[in-house]
Amino acid sequence: MSGGTPVIVLNQNTKREQGRKVQLTNIQSAKTVADVIRTCLGPQAMLKMLMDPMGGIVMTNDGNAILREITVQHPAAKSMIEIARTQDEEVGDGTTSVIILAGEILAVSTAFLEQSIHPTIIITAYRQALEDMLEMASSRYSVDVDTNDTDKMHELIRTCLGTRVHTQWNQVACRIALDAVRTVHKERGSDGQAQEIDIKRYARIEKIPGGSIEDSCVLDGIMINKDVVHPQMRRRIANPRIVLLDCDLEYKKGESQTNVEIRQEEDFTRLLQLEEEYIKTVCQAVLAVKPDLVITEKGVSDLAQHYLVKAGVSVLRRLRRTDQWRVARAIGATIVNRPDELKEEDIGTGCGLFEVRKIGDEYYSYLVQCRNPKACTIVLRGPSKDILNEMDRSLNDALNVARNIVLKPKLCPGGGAFEMAIAHAVSEKGKALTTVHQGPYRALAAALEVIPRTLIQNCGANVIRTLTALRAKHAGTEPEDWMWGVDGETGKLRHMKADGIWEPLSVKNQVLKTATETAILLLRIDDIVSGTKKGGVEGAAAAAKAAANEAAQPAAGGDE
The missing domain is CATH 3.50.7.10 (GroEL)
Structure with missing residues (x-):
């Protein structure tokens, strides 16, 4: 029709190209967030200097604390920051790991998107791999722990905390954390209600300056x-x-009583x-x-x-x-x-x-x-408020570790051994797949290697040589070869069971689930649309109408 409004027709290829462009942009944003805190993993982690709007400076290597202070505009980057908060709320640990792993899973997806493999195929493979990983983690790559053995539990909590706790406070923090968790632990009731350990609501920490650190205790009330x-x-x-x-x-x-009339003294x-x-x-x-x-x-x-x-x-x-x-x-x-x-x-x-x-x-x-008592107060004593605040932060970590172990008494080896073992097993299982899902399935397994690789990088060791030696260890035939990991201090290979380096299985499971689900969510996005609120449109219309009225008034005056 001549003189009419031109109609733009988007064919299927253009739409697909648009969606792929959005997905690659999202992946790039997520990788940028992951790269920011990649150096904050492990005992040799680097520190980040944070400056708040008031001019204060904080130096920390806590991934969640760093991400809380970062201001980002891209929606995909905001999603990445949100998963760190979710991880912290759920299990209180693994915030840095979940961001690094989610960024790596998205990074390995780039190759398949560029090969024009549909995101749905990639997502299906990732979901299947996640199910297999969780099943393997629970059945093959974890060990049971006796939560009634107090000495063993103290040792495990101390190991899981790593270098985050001051030496003098180490023993006391582990003892207090375990006592507090046992106090608020509500067993499975006769009504079938699940067991509950609500340390946030029922275990309050009171900080009282003065006294010595050893005076800190858990009250039986x-x-x-x-x-x-x-x-x-x-x-x-x-x-x-x-x-x-x-x-x-x-x-x-009286709520509505505003005045009272008094006529006589009585x-x-x-x-x-x-x-x-x-x-x-x-x-x-x-x-x-x-x-x-x-x-x-x-x-x-x-x-x-x-x-x-x-x-x-x-x-x-x-x-x-x-x-x-x-x-x-x-x-x-x-x-x-x-x-x-x-x-x-x-x-x-x-x-x-x-x-x-x-x-x-x-x-x-x-x-x-x-x-x-199914609730308690933890009394912290120390020489100054600064020391008490540091004790409070480390005690919260210890409480979360104790809670995770008591709720799910299973442990897995630390130092990247667990991720390497799962990666090797899933990669081997992926060889049996004959469909187009094989590539993304094995790619997710390869993404898990980012944890031991980052640990090696943060130690300053030779990444390729160390990672190749670690793969060779996990390909061995001995029953406990899957427990080999990376020493976070030196970057050398260590047997995690021999050194007593463990982590709660619940934390690792949550990292796998959160990172994979976030990657799937971002891959399903094929467009980003910025909408204007309805109120904003109406307000603009009203302003335009008022301006038109003002312009008309002088003309009316001239006619008179």
């Missing part, structure tokens, strides 16, 4: 930075009956009487269950304190909600919203001793000697 609200209340109670409240012990003013007196009667009723409801200690999230009025002191009841007020949860779990109490609904089964009787102690200038309430 809870410690709260609070004092009783009245000086005459008891500060030490054996086997207390404890009530937990989520409400005020104060007079509730009216004001009556208002005060109503307030006193309400507080007395509330206190009587609490005292009806004969508590020794009342803990509330909200405030407690002076009048309520008076009634409770007369009854010999101690009170802690304005606790954090998370502290209330820990106390409830440790003493077996139920948090109640209305005092008049208190019942005998809501009372917490699992605490052996309530005591208020003064440490430095602060008062701390101890609820200890609990009979079956």
Whole structure:
């Protein structure tokens, strides 16, 4: 049709070419992120200097901490940073490994995309390889561990932490981490509920400057930075009956009440009487269950304190909600919203001793000697706040290691031995495939070699010679040849079992799953579209209309 709008027709080849271009761009962005933290793997890792917007400088080799501070624009790079956070949330370790492996899996995919192999074929091969890797990891390339052997568990935690923990703090951190995890460990219940170790919610770390590092310990209960609200209340109670409240012990003013009209003196007196009667009723409801200690999230009025002191009841007020949860779990109490609904089964009787102690200038309430605490407080003591913060970071690593081993008591050798063993096995299995999937299937196995290769590079050793020797070891016929890995300090080959270098299997499984799934996700993207919000379009239209009106007004004035 002459004079009409030209129509652009995209044929199938153009679309495919467009999609391949987007995929290669995504791969390049992901590789760039992986290259940034590649040198942060292993005990000889290099440090990154991070500068925050306020001018502060932090030097660290923690992959997750580095990626948190990096600002990126490309959506694929943002996805890579997100998987490091996911890894840290899930198992608390392996953040650097998962980024490096995901970047390498995408890198080996480039050759197949350039050969015009459809991404769906590559993805299918990767999914099959992932299933085989996880099955091999659980059945052939891991060893069971007895979680009841305390000495063995201490040694394993210390090995998994590597060089991240200060020598003086090493033994104490391992002991504290294992004790805390065993305390909050909730076994599989009769209702079929899965076992649970929620260290983030139920194992709180309290840092108190002063004392020596050896004074740090795990309490068989809870410690709260609070004092009783009245000086005459008891500060030490054996086997207390404890009530937990989520409400005020104060007079509730009307929410919509803005003014009160008082016509005579008796009216004001009556208002005060109503307030006193309400507080007395509330206190009587609490005292009806004969508590020794009342803990509330909200405030407690002076009048309520008076009634409770007369009854010999101690009170802690304005606790954090998370502290209330820990106390409830440790003493077996139920948090109640209305005092008049208190019942005998809501009372917490699992605490052996309530005591208020003064440490430095602060008062701390101890609820200890609990009979079956499923929550605990870890008290860290040290000479300065900086040292306490460093102890806190390393203890979190130790807690995650202990949690992973107790939840899944299987270990695999460190130093790249596990990745090399899986790579060799999957590559051998891939030889039996006769379809077009063979290439991507074996390429994923080859990508796993990036972990031992990076360890060798970071040591400054000869990469080709060392990696070739490691492949030869894993191709051997001895039963424990798959345990050969790379010494992260020297770059030489070491037998990981002989040296006692282990890592939790759950961390390795999570690395394999997260890295492969991320690579699959990015390969499925064949276009990146930037959309404009609807509100932005409407706002632009309104602005254009207002400008047109302004332009018309002077003309109207001239006509008049």
